[in-house]
Amino acid sequence: MSQNPIAIEADHVSFRFGPRTVLDNVSAAVPEGEYVGIVGPNGGGKTTLLRIILGLIVPTSGKILVFGKDPKIARRGGTIGYVSQKMSEKGFVFPATVGEIVRSGRTPRIGIGKRFSGIDISACDWALELVGASDMKSRIFGSLSGGEQQKVLIAKALAREPRILILDEPTTGVDTLSQEQFFGLLRKLNKELNLTILFVTHDVETITRQAGFILELNQKILCHCAAHEFLSEETLNRLYGGEAEMRHHHMHK
Numbered sequence: 001m002s003q004n005p006i007a008i009e010a011d012h013v014s015f016r017f018g019p020r021t022v023l024d025n026v027s028a029a030v031p032e033g034e035y036v037g038i039v040g041p042n043g044g045g046k047t048t049l050l051r052i053i054l055g056l057i058v059p060t061s062g063k064i065l066v067f068g069k070d071p072k073i074a075r076r077g078g079t080i081g082y083v084s085q086k087m088s089e090k091g092f093v094f095p096a097t098v099g100e101i102v103r104s105g106r107t108p109r110i111g112i113g114k115r116f117s118g119i120d121i122s123a124c125d126w127a128l129e130l131v132g133a134s135d136m137k138s139r140i141f142g143s144l145s146g147g148e149q150q151k152v153l154i155a156k157a158l159a160r161e162p163r164i165l166i167l168d169e170p171t172t173g174v175d176t177l178s179q180e181q182f183f184g185l186l187r188k189l190n191k192e193l194n195l196t197i198l199f200v201t202h203d204v205e206t207i208t209r210q211a212g213f214i215l216e217l218n219q220k221i222l223c224h225c226a227a228h229e230f231l232s233e234e235t236l237n238r239l240y241g242g243e244a245e246m247r248h249h250h251m252h253k
C-alpha cells in the first residue's frame with residue numbers, strides 16, 4: 001500500500017450480537033487515497049464493519065480510528081460520505097427534488113436547522129457538476145432511473161466534501177451501462193480528488209477490476225491484498241464455496 005496518511009485503522013475489532021460473533025479480531029489499515037473493495041458472504045460482517053467505521057455502533061472490543069479520530073466525530077464533521085444500497089434500489093420514491101437531496105448532504109457541515117450559506121450552495125453545485133447531474137437539479141428524485149439516482153446520491157455524499165466515500169452494494173438493481181458509467185465516476189473521484197473509497201459488493205470480478213485492493217471478510221479478515229492478486233479459483237471457492245457472482249462487464253481501468 002501507499003505511504004499516505006492512514007485514513008482508517010482497525011485495531012483488533014470484535015463485535016458480538018448476543019452469543020453470536022459478527023466480527024472477530026479484525027485489524028487493518030487503509031491509507032488515504034486507496035480504493036478498497038470489501039467482499040465476503042452474507043452474514044460475514046461487512047455491513048457491521050461499515051457501521052462501526054461510520055460511528056453508528058461501537059465495537060465490543062478493539063477500536064477504529066478515522067484519520068486518527070473517533071468515528072462519530074469524523075462522521076459528524078463531514079469526513080465520511082456514505083451511499084447505501086436501500087436508497088438506490090429501483091422504484092424507491094422520494095418526494096423531494098434532486099437539489100434538495102444534495103443539499104441535505106451538507107447538514108453534517110453546518111448543523112441541523114442552520115441556513116445554507118453561499119459556500120454551502122456552491123459545494124452542492126460543485127458536487128452535482130462533478131457527477132454530471134447539474135441538469136437534474138429541479139427533477140423529483142423518485143422519477144429518476146437507477147443510474148441517475150446513483151449519481152445524485154454520490155453528489156449528496158460529496159456535498160459534505162468528505163475525505164472518505166463508503167458505498168454499500170450501490171449497484172443493486174442498476175443496468176450494466178449505468179454501472180459502467182458509475183464505476184468510471186468512482187475512478188475519477190479516486191484519482192482526481194484522492195478520495196479514499198470503500199466499496200462493499202458481492203460482484204467479485206468487477207470490483208477486482210476496479211479497486212486497487214481487496215479486503216476479504218468473513219468474521220475475520222481472510223485476505224487483504226492487491227486486487228490483481230486476489231481473483232483465483234482457490235480464493236473464490238474459499239469465499240463463496242464456488243458460488244461467487246461472476247459478471248463479465250468488460251470494464252477497463
